[in-house]
Amino acid sequence: xxxxxxxxxxxxxxxxxxxxxxxxxxxxxxxxxxxxxxxxxxxxxxxxxxxxxxxxxxxxxxxxxxxxxxxxxxxxxxxxxxxxxxxxxxxxxxxxxxxxxxxxxxxxxxxxxxxxxxxxxxxxxxxxxxxxxxxxxxxxxxxxxxxxxxxxxxxxxxxxxxxxxxxxxxxxxxxxxxxxxxxxxxxxxxxxxxxxxxxxxxxxxxxxxxxxxxxxxxxxxxxxxxxxxxxxxxxxxxxxxxxxxxxxxxxxxxxxxxxxxxxxxxxxxxxxxxxxxxxxxxxxxxxxxxxxxxxxxxxxxxxxxxxxxxxxxxxxxxxxxxxxxxxxxxxxxxxxxxxxxxxxxxxxxxxxxxxxxxxxxxxxxxxxxxxxxxxxxxxxxxxxxxxxxxxxxxxxxxxxxxxxxxxxxxxxxxxxxxxxxxxxxxxxxxxxxxxxxxxxxxxxxxxxxxxxxxxxxxxxxxxxxxxxxxxxxxxxxxxxxxxxxxxxxxxxxxxxxxxxxxxxxxxxxxxx
Numbered sequence: 001x002x003x004x005x006x007x008x009x010x011x012x013x014x015x016x017x018x019x020x021x022x023x024x025x026x027x028x029x030x031x032x033x034x035x036x037x038x039x040x041x042x043x044x045x046x047x048x049x050x051x052x053x054x055x056x057x058x059x060x061x062x063x064x065x066x067x068x069x070x071x072x073x074x075x076x077x078x079x080x081x082x083x084x085x086x087x088x089x090x091x092x093x094x095x096x097x098x099x100x101x102x103x104x105x106x107x108x109x110x111x112x113x114x115x116x117x118x119x120x121x122x123x124x125x126x127x128x129x130x131x132x133x134x135x136x137x138x139x140x141x142x143x144x145x146x147x148x149x150x151x152x153x154x155x156x157x158x159x160x161x162x163x164x165x166x167x168x169x170x171x172x173x174x175x176x177x178x179x180x181x182x183x184x185x186x187x188x189x190x191x192x193x194x195x196x197x198x199x200x201x202x203x204x205x206x207x208x209x210x211x212x213x214x215x216x217x218x219x220x221x222x223x224x225x226x227x228x229x230x231x232x233x234x235x236x237x238x239x240x241x242x243x244x245x246x247x248x249x250x251x252x253x254x255x256x257x258x259x260x261x262x263x264x265x266x267x268x269x270x271x272x273x274x275x276x277x278x279x280x281x282x283x284x285x286x287x288x289x290x291x292x293x294x295x296x297x298x299x300x301x302x303x304x305x306x307x308x309x310x311x312x313x314x315x316x317x318x319x320x321x322x323x324x325x326x327x328x329x330x331x332x333x334x335x336x337x338x339x340x341x342x343x344x345x346x347x348x349x350x351x352x353x354x355x356x357x358x359x360x361x362x363x364x365x366x367x368x369x370x371x372x373x374x375x376x377x378x379x380x381x382x383x384x385x386x387x388x389x390x391x392x393x394x395x396x397x398x399x400x401x402x403x404x405x406x407x408x409x410x411x412x413x414x415x416x417x418x419x420x421x422x423x424x425x426x427x428x429x430x431x432x433x434x435x436x437x438x439x440x441x442x443x444x445x446x447x448x449x450x451x452x453x454x455x456x457x458x459x460x461x462x463x464x465x466x467x468x469x470x471x472x473x474x475x476x477x478x479x480x481x482x483x484x485x486x487x488x489x490x491x492x493x494x495x496x497x498x499x500x501x502x503x504x505x506x507x508x509x510x511x512x
Contacts, residue, residue, distance in 0.1 A: 004047040004084040006077050009038050011351055012287075037061045039323070041070040041353075043077035048088055055138065056094060064137050069214070069245075073352060076130035082109075083131060091238030095138050102131070102144040102152075111155070121154030128152055161396035164405050165500040166489040170207060173392040174200055175207070176369050177362025183369065194345055195268070201258075201265040202342060206399035210407070212445050213253075213396035213488050215243050217352035218322040221330070222295060225294070226264055227255050235259050240318040249318045250445045263339070274337045277347025283329070283336050289334055290327045303328065322352060355396050367391045370505070390485045392500050405499070407440050409488050 010016075015030050026032050036043070045056040059065055062095065065073065086105050089093050100374040108115055109125050119127070128147040135144055145152050165173060177180040179197045193199075206216050218240075225237030234253045241249035277283060290305040290313065295439030305328065315324075326349040328339040340349035367376055370391040441448075493501030 002048055002085075003087075004048060004081050004088065004266065007044045007046060008031055008074075009040050009044065010043045011040045014040075014214070021156070037064075038326045038334065040351075041311070043073065045077070045248075048085075049282065059134060059137055060071075062137055064133055070351075071098075071214075074353075075126065079127040079130040080134060080266060083127075094134075097135070097144045097388060099141065099144050106145075107317075121504075128279050140469060152245055153347050162401045163393065163395060164402050164499040165208075165392055165394055165398060166402070166486075166493060166499065167406065168486065168502045169392050169398075169500050169505065170203070170394070172502055173362065173366060173394050174506070177365045177394075178358075181366070194272075195266045196268040197261075198342060199362075199371040201261045202358075203399060204258040204261050205254060206396060207403055208258030209252050209255075210400050210403035211213045212400060213355055214322060214352045215239050217355055217396075218325055218330065220325060220341065221266060222339070222342050223317075224266075224341065225259055228256065229253070232256060235328060238318075240320060242319050242321045243372065245443060246348060248445075252445075253443065268342055273343050273345055275331070275334065275347075278334050278337070282347060283338075288327055289329055289336065291329050291331060292339060325349075326351075359395055363391075363393050371454060382402065390505055404444060405439050406485075406489070409441060410483060427457065 012030070018029060021463065034055075042060050044060070045053050047053055060077075065076075068076065083105060084094055086108070087097055087101060090101065092098075092101055102353050106124065109127070110121075111118055113117065127149065128145055131145045132143070132147045147153060175185065176183075178193070179196060180187050182188050202216065205211065206213070209216065221238075225235035227237075228235050234255055236251055236253050238250050239250055241247050283289065288308065291308050293312075294301045294304040296304075297318065302314055303317050303320065304312065304314045307311050320328075325390060326338075326340055330339050336391040338347070338349055342350045344350045344354075352464060375390075397461060489499070490501050490503050491497040493503065
């Protein structure tokens with residue numbers, strides 16, 4: 001072995017069957033891993049000679065790395081691994097890397113024609129952030145790379161890729177990918193999915209609220225919103241600060257239909273999984289479990305519990321991170337059951353990052369149904385755009401992108417068409433309530449409206465949505481007809497890159 005490797009600490013329920021004689025001389029590996037301070041999702045760096053680097057192990061357990069989100073840990077560790085391999089090939093220990101070493105590595109990573117897997121500016125900037133954190137922690141002087149230095153950042157960094165699907169395209173993707181439908185709109189013979197309602201409910205909740213994967217995937221059952229707004233189209237709830245990127249709690253709004261589907265999941269599929277887990281004694285075998293005894297109704301709700309040893313505890317609901325939330329249980333009619341909303345088929349809390357696998361499986365299912373056998377033989381990254389465009393492709397964050405686009409179009413329609421506002425009226429309306437960009441920024445929980453424009457909706461800025469949505473006539477017309485949102489979104493799909501719509505997808509299929 002000539003390369004460094006990364007081994008990931010599995011979730012508590014993902015260790016599988018371990019040999020009774022132990023692993024590498026360790027009798028109880030999960031207990032020993034927990035004893036030295038490693039958590040599920042933590043990386044372990046293995047050198048080319050098969051040994052674990054103790055300094056990198058200390059880095060993983062340090063406050064600088066430990067407090068990162070799980071996905072960020074995975075990204076950083078994945079970025080650090082090829083740098084370690086590069087330095088080892090040079091015979092340079094990583095903690096003795098020089099600025100010259102990092103300049104050469106960047107040249108290889110981003111510019112060298114001999115490297116078939118060069119990365120762009122955005123990816124390099126993320127890697128540079130990971131290296132900076134590692135070298136600062138190790139007190140390597142002079143600092144080989146510093147993402148804070150202009151010369152160490154890439155000038156060609158661009159906004160992250162965004163994916164938009166129109167509502168009817170999400171329907172097609174869900175029917176085929178999650179429900180096992182064929183193009184005839186019936187379930188394929190032999191299709192069976194015991195988590196179908198869970199999966200479709202989760203997707204609808206993200207689409208109807210704009211929540212991030214971790215925010216929506218870490219909800220507790222009693223956090224599902226129930227209080228409807230005045231006209232009954234949306235419910236509002238509270239996202240805990242510990243679950244957000246900005247570590248600031250906020251109100252979120254979820255479509256009533258999406259909440260209703262989640263409630264149906266709780267009453268059926270989820271209840272079935274809990275019953276099976278209770279019969280199998282899975283909850284009794286958990287090493288740690290906290291049974292909730294009360295949730296206060298104060299302005300900052302507090303959760304009170306008793307652990308397996310009978311020791312009471314309490315914490316503000318907003319300060320409970322997703323790992324701690326997975327330990328919470330409620331007293332059900334047949335015994336303790338998880339307070340965590342989304343459960344695996346085994347009745348255990350489903351870690352937020354495992355939703356990526358659900359979406360990936362649905363994407364493959366859509367390709368299986370919508371693409372020809374010859375088209376499927378070509379790896380997705382090598383398919384021409386018109387071939388990729390015949391099958392919808394979605395990620396958890398694409399639901400957030402799609403929600404943002406839909407709300408922007410809807411709010412523009414309401415503000416400019418239904419109200420028939422003049423230019424002066426629109427200015428006054430924006431001063432009082434904020435323009436549609438500001439409103440969408442608030443719904444998404446962004447701190448800066450420029451983030452909303454740059455990272456989510458910038459690729460369609462050239463369409464000048466204000467002009468597209470404005471009806472014919474002068475600015476002083478008393479009333480404008482409300483344009484059909486389905487047609488507006490279909491037009492965006494035809495005239496811009498990145499927006500997926502059924503009309504375009506099926507047209508591409510017909511022309512195949």
